[in-house]
Amino acid sequence: MSIWQWTREPDISDALLSNPGIGFICAPGLMGDPEEVHDNRGEIVEKYRFAPSQKTWNHPDSGLSYAGGAWRDIEKEEGCYDWSGFDAKLERAGRLGCNAIVRIMPYSLTVDIPSWLRERFPEDPEYPFWRIDPNTTDYAELWARFVRAFAARYDGHPLISSVDMAMCGAWGEGAGSEFVEQEKLEKIVLAYCEGFRRTPMQCLLHDPVSVGLIRRHRQDIGFRVDCLGDMGGFHGKTWNHMQDFYPVNIENFDMHDTWEKGPVVFEACWHMNDWYRAGWDIDYIIDESLKWHISSYNSKQTTVPEAWKEQVAGWVRKMGYRLELRRIRAGSENRCVQVEMLWCNTGAAPCYQAYPIVLRLENAEGTRFFRLEEDIRKWLPDEDHLVRAATGELCPGTYTLSAGIDTGVRELGMLQLAIQGRDGEGFYPMGTVRVE
């Protein structure tokens, strides 16, 4: 005789979800109740929301933020680290209900290396995107030491979604890394690879030398690029990022399947509004990014043209993971509740955090929670997965069974699933089960 008392198929939701680690980087500047909304060029645009319940104007809500910092602000004295400013940024992300992609940059075109290092090397090198020459100085050793300190403090931090591997070049975006001596570069690569064992990372898709070096040490690192949308802004039809650099180099650098283990992170070239005004094809840009298994997109916190609202909403629904609990059946045996669940990830990428599925059983006597062992990071796009679970022994009675996925982080709460019926605690009640 079957142990199952019922089978349910929850109603699927097409709502825009805000979940940690995925989607647009949130835009606090477009939240609240502004009288006017301006686009990236300062022009007033009609206010709209992606859905009435959303709290951001002219931009989708998000569960992901960005936290950056500069070396010189943290290591003001050699070997002494002041993390308070960076901690404050993570706390701010948490207050927004987000986790964060983080990057500490060694320098930028306007932010210098630490002053104690500048005193030793007063000259800027010839390469225009370097502020210090990694080949003729001990930059690599010092930056690697900093990265190890960074990792020692933040690896596995619950509010960090992933870490950008910043190795050299302005903003740590890799410029000139192909000119760095391999031995020097490897010191930095190893600092990241050995330091961050739990937090996912992405490297710049910059050149075959640096990417190849990273892949020799770790195969689970995703990639990041910062010019999504460029359909000809640099060199017209001769060369652009969307039709030349990205498609060819994702493959040529052997990074085409890294999305299965590490996040793929894009940043806008200029702003989406600029793409719109240039008449570029948003459908093409979106389709390509999904083909490359995008998890998140940094829109630089500027407005989405209203004419593109529907396409962008569709993009958000596919970006990163999107988890449907498609079918659940429950029953009891030996005073344990038995459950079978059919889950599907209908997004474009997996979840890179091992958030557990949690079953909640409630009756008048109290509430019990059961965390399951299933590793949701293995749920690749389009895959259905059957999860079987049994609770511990229960007292006879009737229980209300709910399911959910818990981030385990107070600020982030439970994941939003692509089904109807979420309750105030982030669980999805499924039905009652008798235990005899």
Next chain:
Amino acid sequence: MEKYTLEAFERYPMVRCRPEETRDLEPDRFVFRTVSAPEAEKQGMFLLEVRRESLQQMAALCSLPQAVGFTIVPGESDDAFLETAVRAMGEKRYIVPVSDCAQIRWAREKGVLGGLLVEIRDNPLDACEQMAVQELQKMYRKVPVFVRNCGTGHSEAYARQWHASMVENMPGTCAGWRIALRRITYPRAVTSGGFAPMRFWWTNRGPAFVHEQTSVRLRLRMGEETIELPLADSPDQIGLGDRVYNEIVRMPDLPPGTYAMEYGLFGENGDSLMLCHAGRSGDGYYPAGMLCVDDIPRPEYEHIWDDYYADGYYPLVDPPVPGT
């Protein structure tokens, strides 16, 4: 700064040819019908459905090129019959119903699983669960998935989810592959008898792999004469999304001049695959621009791809904001 510009980065003058794309040239190519009786009409492609009593008749149809494979109906699946049937059907692909766990297990153990047959009846989630229970989610990477709609509901999204290679009773559903050569890069001029570095960027926009060995062919044409160029590294399997690879083509000795370059993608039986481009020739080739052949020695081309990544240029100057 000049030495970091795109012009300086490109050590060799290259041509980037981007063939214009078209869509869905063959709407029926990825459609099949299930045939369970030998007298059935034999137009289009079909899947032979084998029962105990019809095995010999079905086996007689195996030689028909339209027969894309065979399936054994669930319930006929004792091991002895499966063994007999698979032997009788020869080289045809054995497309196993996912609803028959015993048959799937047997086919996997014997190494004869040639494809999956997913039947959608009243509720597509039943098939989703069958796929999940038997951990068949990634099988589309190895063998084709045939999706048959046995009900009346809309199930296009499921066919895409399962990466259907072929569908039955699902008009308008996107199945199979959609292949385009997005770009081919080659030098403006190459040396007769020398080397021609080529970089191909292919995309498959369809939901399914190409489950047969493929080969790229390249040829030059001048007037009535065509010269086939030997390719060493063309991919023998095409999956989803992009596929980029580099070639160093050994050029034959040719009279100097400007040649029309043409490419095609061919299956294991030599048939050309229909690509998402216009301009297909009668024998399955597509135009890819013009190549100049001369006698100027360029020995450096033999190893060009070892340290030159022509697309890896990193702009160090922000251009004007587009649209201003």
